[in-house]
Amino acid sequence: MGLEERRKREKENRKNAILKAARKLFFDKGSKNVTVESIAKKAELSKGSVYLYFKSKEDIYTQILLSDIDKFHKAMVNLIQEGQSSSAMLMGLANIYTDFSLNDRELFRIMMNYMLNTDNMNLPEEIDHLIVKATNKTIGIIEEIFMMGIRSGEFPQYIDLRQKRNAIWGLLNGIISLHLFTGTEEKREERIRSTIKTGLNTFLRGMRTPSGNGQ
């Protein structure tokens, strides 16, 4: 409750106001189409002040990405809980991934680009590395869930893990990007979620069906 403390708190608040404004703008328009002036205006500051808190536009951008990647990563890691079927866990993962894509279209776009090997977007080394790591982590988690499903008898033993995992990962990214970058905002979230839900369920049903050998 001291004076020093108050000033520190206010500094932090300013920084957060800028980040909040910038996140919204980057989300809406993509990094390239956002001016520092517009960030400043949205944060109710002058442009000069923005540069008191960040050393460049890219600095703002990367800090947002870093924090979002981190959030995403943590959400993924928290996924695997006891007492849930593998199918339920996969549906949970799909939901989290959908949340994330809706919440941060820009980052989703980047991750998609990585997946498609459309190469990097001139991102700093640090970000580049972390995105790859987050992506791999997610894929790894899908794989892990499958293995748990096999151990518990929910899935057949002889499925091709890599193949299934890639199919799921592709399904998610494909459905989301299809809806996210086309059409109107109208009921977008609803459409994505229902498409993913039925698509994933169909896929899992296929895997659990003995007659199909899960292949």
Next chain:
Amino acid sequence: MGLEERRKREKENRKNAILKAARKLFFDKGSKNVTVESIAKKAELSKGSVYLYFKSKEDIYTQILLSDIDKFHKAMVNLIQEGQSSSAMLMGLANIYTDFSLNDRELFRIMMNYMLNTDNMNLPEEIDHLIVKATNKTIGIIEEIFMMGIRSGEFPQYIDLRQKRNAIWGLLNGIISLHLFTGTEEKREERIRSTIKTGLNTFLRGMRTPSGNGQ
């Protein structure tokens, strides 16, 4: 949502932070025993900054008094509502007055001093005038409520208005100050409220009793 607007807003917030801190301190210790330094500290500012928003300690003090007197005054004026018995209105007035005294012991003390003719406390002309006005207004309202009660037949016609009104006003101030400036904080509010409630009710019952002629 503009820049100019934000700065204005923040200025206002600073000022309010100082007022809030000062009100608490004045309430607890009385104006004389509060230092500007302590106000600044509580508001998490330096002393110098306090003088950016107020021209003197007295300025802070009077602004608080003015705003509180105004609030008090408005609450009193709002009292007279349709569809209530005069007794209920008087009880309402007593409650508001109790709220106020608990909330602003310092101002209550000043008003008591006026009533007792213990003379002024070197207050600026403006304040002095307003306090007298608020006091008279309150007394006037009590009188008005009595008149309504007479018109509606709730009270006998021949009561001595001035005498009754002074009795009520004295009762309220006496009970509150008795409890407010003596004893401990322990259940103070409860004690004040219950004493006022039964005291006022007894008085009103006496007025409505024909055998006693309301005198």
Next chain:
DNA sequence: TGAACAATGGTCACATACTGACCAATGGTC
């Protein structure tokens, strides 16, 4: 009683935070 001292309202030179006109680089247009 009056010298020494403590306490505190108010001031001001210095420090920090904020602003927006300006500059340089970039990309688009004709």
Next chain:
DNA sequence: GACCATTGGTCAGTATGTGACCATTGTTCA
């Protein structure tokens, strides 16, 4: 390839905040 519009980044000037200091007042104690 000259012109222009746009925009990331800079910096001199302004607004806001700080706390050591000063002047005054009241208190203590020899």
